[in-house]
Amino acid sequence: MLSIRKVTSIAPVIRFARMCTGEWGSGAGKGGGGGGTIRDAGGAFGKMEVAHEEEYFYKQRQEQLHKLKENLIKHEDFHEESIKHHEEAIARHKKAIEGLKKKK
Structure with a gap:
């Protein structure tokens, strides 16, 4: 006998992923950051x-x-x-070799 599983929505997962991602400097989380650096x-x-x-x-890369x-x-x-x-x-060696050949 086949059982049919209830398909749950992935909306909470997507919503959580959106909260965790962001641009640099936007903070460590909803709690106002880790209390450490300005970033x-x-x-x-x-x-x-x-x-x-x-x-x-x-600038460092350009330098x-x-x-x-x-x-x-x-x-x-x-x-x-x-x-x-x-x-x-x-050229000097070729000239010296030519001079030696002429002396023979």
């Missing part, structure tokens, strides 16, 4: 703190990228200079 407290100050953190890390680019340019210059010196050395 946990929520509200305008929490959102402002998130904006400051994001700005700080954005790191700038230093990386400068470092790569220095490496490129170094290698171009090395190539130039090697080509000059090759």
Whole structure:
């Protein structure tokens, strides 16, 4: 014999999930946050703190990228200079070899 189960609504689960999620700085929960940091407290100050953190890390990433680019340019210059010196050395050696061949 088959039994038919009563299907319950998932509305309470969705409602709970909406309460738990939110944007950064909106607070730790309905109780007004954990009482710790400004970010946990929520509200305008929490959102402002998130904006400051994001700005700080954005500037830090930009500075790191700038230093990386400068470092790569220095490496490129170094290698171009090395190539130039090697080509000059090759030319000197070829000239010395030609001089030795003429003496034979």
